[in-house]
Amino acid sequence: MLELQHLSFLVPVDGKDKDIIRDVSLTIPDDKLVVVTGPNGGGKSTLAKLIAGVETPTGGRILFQGEDITGLSVTERARRGIAFAFQQPVKFKGIRVLDLLRIASGKHISIANACEYLSSVGLCARDYIDREVNASLSGGELKRIEIATVLARKAVLSVFDEPEAGIDLWSFQNLIEVFRNLRKSAEARSILIISHQERILEIADEIIVLKDGTVDRRGSRDEILPSLIGTSAAVNYCSRMDNTTGGNATC
Amino acid sequence: MLNLDPIQMRLLEEIADLHTVPEGAYNIRSNSHAAGRQSSANIEITPKTDKAGIDIRIKPGTKNESVHIPVVLTESGLKEVVYNDFYIGEDADVVIVAGCGIDNCGVQDSEHDGIHRFFVGKNAKVKYVEKHYGSGSGSGKRILNPGTEVYQEEGSVMEMEMVQIKGVDDTERTTTAELAAGAKLLVRERLMTHENQRAISTYVVALNGEGASADVVSRSVARDKSFQKFDAKIVGNAPCSGHTECDSIIMDEGRILAVPGLEANDLDAALVHEAAIGKIAGEQIVKLMTLGLTEAEAEEQIINGFLQ
Numbered sequence: 001m002l003e004l005q006h007l008s009f010l011v012p013v014d015g016k017d018k019d020i021i022r023d024v025s026l027t028i029p030d031d032k033l034v035v036v037t038g039p040n041g042g043g044k045s046t047l048a049k050l051i052a053g054v055e056t057p058t059g060g061r062i063l064f065q066g067e068d069i070t071g072l073s074v075t076e077r078a079r080r081g082i083a084f085a086f087q088q089p090v091k092f093k094g095i096r097v098l099d100l101l102r103i104a105s106g107k108h109i110s111i112a113n114a115c116e117y118l119s120s121v122g123l124c125a126r127d128y129i130d131r132e133v134n135a136s137l138s139g140g141e142l143k144r145i146e147i148a149t150v151l152a153r154k155a156v157l158s159v160f161d162e163p164e165a166g167i168d169l170w171s172f173q174n175l176i177e178v179f180r181n182l183r184k185s186a187e188a189r190s191i192l193i194i195s196h197q198e199r200i201l202e203i204a205d206e207i208i209v210l211k212d213g214t215v216d217r218r219g220s221r222d223e224i225l226p227s228l229i230g231t232s233a234a235v236n237y238c239s240r241m242d243n244t245t246g247g248n249a250t251c
Numbered sequence: 252m253l254n255l256d257p258i259q260m261r262l263l264e265e266i267a268d269l270h271t272v273p274e275g276a277y278n279i280r281s282n283s284h285a286a287g288r289q290s291s292a293n294i295e296i297t298p299k300t301d302k303a304g305i306d307i308r309i310k311p312g313t314k315n316e317s318v319h320i321p322v323v324l325t326e327s328g329l330k331e332v333v334y335n336d337f338y339i340g341e342d343a344d345v346v347i348v349a350g351c352g353i354d355n356c357g358v359q360d361s362e363h364d365g366i367h368r369f370f371v372g373k374n375a376k377v378k379y380v381e382k383h384y385g386s387g388s389g390s391g392k393r394i395l396n397p398g399t400e401v402y403q404e405e406g407s408v409m410e411m412e413m414v415q416i417k418g419v420d421d422t423e424r425t426t427t428a429e430l431a432a433g434a435k436l437l438v439r440e441r442l443m444t445h446e447n448q449r450a451i452s453t454y455v456v457a458l459n460g461e462g463a464s465a466d467v468v469s470r471s472v473a474r475d476k477s478f479q480k481f482d483a484k485i486v487g488n489a490p491c492s493g494h495t496e497c498d499s500i501i502m503d504e505g506r507i508l509a510v511p512g513l514e515a516n517d518l519d520a521a522l523v524h525e526a527a528i529g530k531i532a533g534e535q536i537v538k539l540m541t542l543g544l545t546e547a548e549a550e551e552q553i554i555n556g557f558l559q
Contacts, residue, residue, distance in 0.1 A: 052541055054541070074540040074541055078543040084541045086534075086538065090535050092553065093470075093498070093556065093557050094558070096556075103539060103543070103544060104543075106543055153542065
């Protein structure tokens, strides 16, 4: 279980402190898929980074499985079972997809095992396993590899920061399946997804609406989702595709 | 069996992946003496009579054979200049493994300057691998100044892999190449310097015939207070294509100077230079830390991948 207690994150802007996260307290229970949504600039990605340790809070505490991890590094949190999928996947020169999956799994997994992770994110493993994780891969390919590395972690808590950003429609539909499967698997005990995609909200057990750096609402999907439909906190992927492709998208 | 001590054997392993005498033709030089030499039916190795060094003659049409000519130095204060000439016959397809390892436990500088000339016949294919390595706790420097001249006839292909990862205090590498029509040169240089090491790498490639091409790529890492200079020039004297690339990571107080040089003397010469120098991107380290590596492990992983 993850517990945030009065978490705050201030950044100096023009000589003044600006609240990005303001006194957020919430829990992510075990075995739940929780989606954090809300308008752009509401602090969603920052919250994910605070949990992973990429950013350090200016106030409050983070408890993970009962332990105060507020002062722990990214590495220490990873080793305690927190996985984090970046919104913008990082590129490397010379590091192959296989290398990254082996680092992620923490052991020298076989090529066949590595291929399973790639297959589960819809990549033809044979074509990718030896590819370098560099700019020769498309945004969608990098994103799927990013998600595969999180699957390979078999983490207690998996945090995905806008997993749908930058991927194509086919990948998006596949992504929903990835989360469904991850939720079913015994290894993944909690999943936290930052997203404002309606399709992702539809598979949530709980939804948290973050607005102006604070929790605006939270509750079960059935309680929260109806009030979000039609707002920027629950965007329909197809309608967005319609806007960008001239109405040719089919869902 | 080779008459080499354990330190010499370790150097041999570092520079040529050799645990015992190699298959095929070889010449192993240890502290200025031949520790082993063998010619094969198609590859003849003979010592020079006027100066230190050997001539390697590869018969036309020789296929899938290799030549190993590693050099090891373990005597502190030893300085030598060695001239090796390679004559590669038409249509041959061979692998040449060179390299030099110096172990210096003394206070005097040890230096090996290998001057290699390659005469690559028509349509011949050569893969040349050269690794440089230094070790030893002495204050004497380990110095390597290789000079390489490549002369490629029509349609020949020369692939050069130059590696220097550890322990060489001072190196000035000069490589020149002249390519006739349709000849192709590929250079892959990998370099890492530490402490106060200095490495200078200079290339001058002349593309003299129609359809000649060159691709010279250096990937390097400068750590501690080390300094590197990469100076690559391609001269296009005919309709040809040339590309040079310097991709470098600097760490600590490391410094790198990249000097691009392109000279087009023909309207249809297409020449490109790319250079990028910078520290390891912070997000790369953070990404690997989210996978459970420490910051130091993440850095090593990134550098190892970069220099692969």
